[in-house]
Amino acid sequence: MSTFDKAAHTYLRAWRTYKGLSQEQVGNILSVKHTTVGRWENGKVDISMTDLQRLAAVYQASVTQLMMPPEKADIIQKLDRAMRIIDSMDSKDIDGWLSLGEKAAGVK
Numbered sequence: 001m002s003t004f005d006k007a008a009h010t011y012l013r014a015w016r017t018y019k020g021l022s023q024e025q026v027g028n029i030l031s032v033k034h035t036t037v038g039r040w041e042n043g044k045v046d047i048s049m050t051d052l053q054r055l056a057a058v059y060q061a062s063v064t065q066l067m068m069p070p071e072k073a074d075i076i077q078k079l080d081r082a083m084r085i086i087d088s089m090d091s092k093d094i095d096g097w098l099s100l101g102e103k104a105a106g107v108k
Helices: 003-007 012-018 023-030 034-042 049-058 070-087 091-105
Strands: none
Touching (some): 012 070, 023 034
């Protein structure tokens, strides 16, 4: 079991309550029992990647965002965006882009 698998449940309850949903409502949306939702949240039952993706859709978040508290969702979204930009660049362009960011933020 990977660290991701062990930690997948950590913030699920926080996300559900952040979105104002009950376990029963989430269960109905996903066509699972509310007890299954509770077991996912408590880490008593492993959650599959498919179910994690389905939960992310219900909570209007990415799977990556579900691995953090809902209050951090905005920064995770920005990091995901930065990663997509970096993935499209070669290493020279990445260094230049990072230098610009460091100058703009006053970071050395």
